[in-house]
Amino acid sequence: MALETDTGKKWEMLNEAVLHLGANSLTVGSCRLEKDKQDFLLSSFDPRDFWKHYFDEGWYQYDPSAQNALAGVPQTFWEMPEPERFRARGALEDFANAAAAGKVRTLLSFTSSSPDNQVVSVFTVSGEKAVADFSRTQIQSFGMLAKIFSAANFSLVEHEQTHDLLRLSGRELEVLKLLKQGRVLAQIAFDLGISYRMVTRHLTSAKSKLGMPTNESALALAMELGLV
Known part of the structure; x- marks a missing residue:
C-alpha cells in the first residue's frame, strides 16, 4: 500500500528539512494505547532511510496521520506532551541520555495515540537539553516538518483541543x-x-x-x- 506515488520526493524534502534544523537523525516514537496493552515503538533513522522503513515496516497502518489523510482530515495540529508519561516507560530518558552522551543533536518526535487514533503529543528535543527542560516554545522548530507531513497528505487527526481552537x-x-x-x-x-x-x-x-x-x-x- 502506498499513500503517495512520489515518496522519493517526500523523503528528499524531509531529509533537507532535518539537515536544515541541524539534526543528524530522525527519531520517531509511537505509543498505541489499547485497553489490554500498550505498544511503544522507538526507532532512529538516517532521514534518507525513513520513508523506506516507514512503508516496509507497515507503519502507515498504525500512523494516525496516515489513516486520517486517507480519510480526508484536513487539519494538522501539534500538541506538547506530558513528559512524565514517557518517563514512566523509561524510553525518553534513556534516549535523551544516550543522545547527550554522544553529543548529538537529534530531532525527536513522539506521537501518542488513543484507540480512536487521537494524537495527543509531538515534540522536539536536542541531545544537550535535559528532559525536564521541555517547553512549548520548542515546538516551533517542528513547524517545517509539520508542513512537509501536510504536503505529503499526512495530517494529524483533529482531537478535542482542535475543536476547542476552532x-x-x-x-x-x-x-x-x-x-x-x-x-x-x-x-x-x-x-x-x-x-x-x-x-x-x-x-x-x-x-x-x-x-x-x-x-x-x-x-x-x-x-x-x-x-x-
Missing part, C-alpha cells in the same frame, strides 16, 4: 489581538466597550480552549497557530 469566539480573538498589541486589560475593556470583568472572562475562556495557564502562554500559542 470554537474560539470572535470576541476572544479580539481580546487576544489587542493583548498582542501590548494593551493592558483595562485598555482592552475601554477599546471594546465592555467591562474589565468581561475581558477577564473572555481570556479565561480562551486559556481554557487553548489549554494554557496564563495570558502570555495563551497568546504565544494563538500566535504560533496563526489565530491572531
Whole structure:
C-alpha cells in the first residue's frame, strides 16, 4: 500500500528539512494505547532511510496521520506532551541520555495515540537539553516538518483541543489581538466597550480552549497557530 506515488520526493524534502534544523537523525516514537496493552515503538533513522522503513515496516497502518489523510482530515495540529508519561516507560530518558552522551543533536518526535487514533503529543528535543527542560516554545522548530507531513497528505487527526481552537469566539480573538498589541486589560475593556470583568472572562475562556495557564502562554500559542 502506498499513500503517495512520489515518496522519493517526500523523503528528499524531509531529509533537507532535518539537515536544515541541524539534526543528524530522525527519531520517531509511537505509543498505541489499547485497553489490554500498550505498544511503544522507538526507532532512529538516517532521514534518507525513513520513508523506506516507514512503508516496509507497515507503519502507515498504525500512523494516525496516515489513516486520517486517507480519510480526508484536513487539519494538522501539534500538541506538547506530558513528559512524565514517557518517563514512566523509561524510553525518553534513556534516549535523551544516550543522545547527550554522544553529543548529538537529534530531532525527536513522539506521537501518542488513543484507540480512536487521537494524537495527543509531538515534540522536539536536542541531545544537550535535559528532559525536564521541555517547553512549548520548542515546538516551533517542528513547524517545517509539520508542513512537509501536510504536503505529503499526512495530517494529524483533529482531537478535542482542535475543536476547542476552532470554537474560539470572535470576541476572544479580539481580546487576544489587542493583548498582542501590548494593551493592558483595562485598555482592552475601554477599546471594546465592555467591562474589565468581561475581558477577564473572555481570556479565561480562551486559556481554557487553548489549554494554557496564563495570558502570555495563551497568546504565544494563538500566535504560533496563526489565530491572531
